[in-house]
Each structure stands twice: as C-alpha cells, then as structure tokens.
Amino acid sequence: MLTLATSNPAKYAPFARDLERMGLVIEPPAQPLPELQSLNFAETLAAKARAAALLFGRPVLVDDSGLVLEAYAPFPGPLTSTVLGSLGAPGLRRLLAGTSDRAVMECHLGCWFNGALRFWTGSVHGRIDLARPCLDPRMALSDLFIPDPAGAGETPRPPGDAGQPPSLKGSSTGQSPLPHRARALAALEADVFELHLETAPAETDSAPPCATRPGYDCPFCAEFEDDNLSTFAGIMGERLPRRIVYEDEHFVVMPPLGEFMEGGLLLLTREHILSFAHLPPARFDHLERLLQAIQRALVKCWGAVPLVFEHGPAPDSSKGVCCVDHAHLNIFPATVRVQPHLAGRMHFSLGALAGLAKLRRAEFGYLFVQENDGSRHAYDGREVPTQLVRRIIATQLGIPERWHWRDYLGQDELVATYNALKGQICP
Numbered sequence: 001m002l003t004l005a006t007s008n009p010a011k012y013a014p015f016a017r018d019l020e021r022m023g024l025v026i027e028p029p030a031q032p033l034p035e036l037q038s039l040n041f042a043e044t045l046a047a048k049a050r051a052a053a054l055l056f057g058r059p060v061l062v063d064d065s066g067l068v069l070e071a072y073a074p075f076p077g078p079l080t081s082t083v084l085g086s087l088g089a090p091g092l093r094r095l096l097a098g099t100s101d102r103a104v105m106e107c108h109l110g111c112w113f114n115g116a117l118r119f120w121t122g123s124v125h126g127r128i129d130l131a132r133p134c135l136d137p138r139m140a141l142s143d144l145f146i147p148d149p150a151g152a153g154e155t156p157r158p159p160g161d162a163g164q165p166p167s168l169k170g171s172s173t174g175q176s177p178l179p180h181r182a183r184a185l186a187a188l189e190a191d192v193f194e195l196h197l198e199t200a201p202a203e204t205d206s207a208p209p210c211a212t213r214p215g216y217d218c219p220f221c222a223e224f225e226d227d228n229l230s231t232f233a234g235i236m237g238e239r240l241p242r243r244i245v246y247e248d249e250h251f252v253v254m255p256p257l258g259e260f261m262e263g264g265l266l267l268l269t270r271e272h273i274l275s276f277a278h279l280p281p282a283r284f285d286h287l288e289r290l291l292q293a294i295q296r297a298l299v300k301c302w303g304a305v306p307l308v309f310e311h312g313p314a315p316d317s318s319k320g321v322c323c324v325d326h327a328h329l330n331i332f333p334a335t336v337r338v339q340p341h342l343a344g345r346m347h348f349s350l351g352a353l354a355g356l357a358k359l360r361r362a363e364f365g366y367l368f369v370q371e372n373d374g375s376r377h378a379y380d381g382r383e384v385p386t387q388l389v390r391r392i393i394a395t396q397l398g399i400p401e402r403w404h405w406r407d408y409l410g411q412d413e414l415v416a417t418y419n420a421l422k423g424q425i426c427p
C-alpha cells in the first residue's frame, strides 16, 4: 500500500473507492508538512513531498492545490488560501476590476523518491464570478469559481496507458463540484501500479526464488529431469511418452495438460525460477526471438496470432521453503481480447518483455497479457481468481466448461498440437 499524506482527509472522502482500487491509504502526518512560500507548484510540492518522505521514512504521496488567475498567472497558485483569506471578496473584486476573470483550479499530487519529485496534475478551467452571493466569510472557492462546461480545457493525461479512460468520477458524487482533484487522481492512476513497484521496499526485490532448493516438488522440473516420473507421464504416458516440441539451454516449449484448444502451449524456463520477472536480464532477447518463432508456427498451423499470458505469483519468502511455482508463459492461438476484463485493475503497458523485471517487487504478484495485436500489459495480481485468463478465454470462445485443466485435460488436442508443432519452432 502507498500512503497519501494529508492533514485534510475529508477532501478525499468522495474518492474512497478510487483510492482503494489504487492501493492508496490516507494518513495524516504526525506533524504539519511545510508550506513553502512560492508561486511555483513544483517547488512547493517538492518541499512537501521531501519532508513527508523524511517524516514517514518512506516515499509517500502529498498534494497541493490552488487557483491560478489568468490575469496574474501563476498567482496566487500555492498561496491561494493565504491570499484569498486576506483579500476577502472586496479585495478580489478590486484585483480583478477591468481585467480577465478567467482562472484555473489546479490539483497536484507528488511523491519524492530516488532524489526527485514525480508529480501528477489535474486542472479545470473556468472563471471567477464575484456577482455570486458568497455566504461563507472564508470565501469558499467552490462558491466563486465557475468551471467551464464539461469537456472544455481538459488537462491532457500524462504518458501512460492512453487506452484506459479515467474511471474516476469524483465530480459526479455531488460532494466535489470541482473535478481538478479527480483529474489529478486519474493522471496518477495511469502510473500508480509502476509507482507501487518502484517505491516498494527493496528487500522484496531480492527474494531469491528457490536458489537453495531448485525444483523442489516441482512437476515441471521432475518432467525435465525424468519424463517417466512426471505428472504428465502418469496421465498421458501410454499415449504420448514425451510432449516437448522445442527446447534449448534456457527454455522448453510443450502443450499443457488442460489443452482446451489445439495449438495451446507452455513456454517454460529450464531453470526453476518463480516467474519471468526473475529471468536473468540477458535472456530476454532470446525469449523474444523464441516467442516470435512460436507465433510464426501458430499462425502457420492455426491462422491466429496467439494470446500470451503469465500469472506471476507473489514472492513468498515468509514460508522459508522453496516455492513450487515454475515460470511459464501460456500461449493460445485464440482470438480474444482480454484487456476489457481486467480494465479495473492497476496496470501499465510494456514494450519489451525485459520490462517484466520490474514486477519482481509486485507484492501480490502480477498478470502479464500480450493481446492478439501484440500490445502488452502487466496487471496487479491482487485477488486474482485461479486461472483467471484461462476462464476469460474459454468463456469468450464459448467453451466455459473447459477452463479448469482438471475438468478438461484435452488429451486429443494435446496430441494434435504435439504432432503439428514438433520440430516446427525455429527461432
């Protein structure tokens, strides 16, 4: 979980569900955070985020918000409450007399780590309406500031997953008429999974999966070692003594038990590692080439660019025994879009498979999915039901009864896949 440090938790009450989805908890700081006297949000935010990191002893998120008057930009910015408090409505009226009444409400969220500030911004354009009756002597900005009609002057979202529309609807709850905070949170949401990973404590980074007892109790390692003693041999041995269609010094490719459609494959590391996040970095190029070769073979035989996915388990060093999970990519020549079924989860998109390495720190594990169009996303693995992606695919294909491998071994499909692909994968 990441902490959002604020002395005014009420501001985030309308966003409780969004915060939960993003794994953020509100925590008031034990002592007030410094309010730097500057007109520059980046400066005030950096000072606050830095102080908060020191106070909490870890990177935490902080926020700052305020009004920028177009006629006096960037004034008053971070000084909004001080300035408006002393000006009052009459003073503001004099200030704006004969000049533009245009203004922007801004909300900034920031986090200080690795010696730098990362920040996310939401803003809403509008105007100051001093003709409105302002009953509150503290001059509530929400009474004076009139946002432009929806859609006008929206802040572009920062680079991230442009495919996901912001799901934050704080402004529609009725408690927050100004959507600047909702927009800042939406900008953060695009990056929040990576932020969790980057700010996670370093000790989970190095959890050495199974280094001490390689392959302990692992059916895949058993099968690589001695075909005759494996789970596979027990079930299929009579019909198919061996199922490996491709192998080299680092990887093994074979059809899975639970072959719910022809052409389905597992791509395994030869070495017993927890997940592909733990693959030695130098091997990712090799992996990319092998995946390309598999894709060519599947397109040739089944005419479909495959879906590729992995459920990377959470590192569990607490058990003190070797994990039984053995890194494997699932590959199926199914034309199914998985992303819409996972859209509510924290995620980021990645280009090269080498980007999986940052998921070593995924506290709850992860889901990696490469769609038919080649786009790749990593999703937070929190509360992922067993074999979720298999369920999604089988359901979309209209064969929901086949999603669990124990219910549908797919022996015929497995043998057909083996016969079609043996010797056909050539990286």
Ligand SMILES: [Zn+2]
Binding pocket: 215, 218, 219, 220, 221, 222, 271, 272, 273, 325, 326
């Ligand atoms: Zn193994």
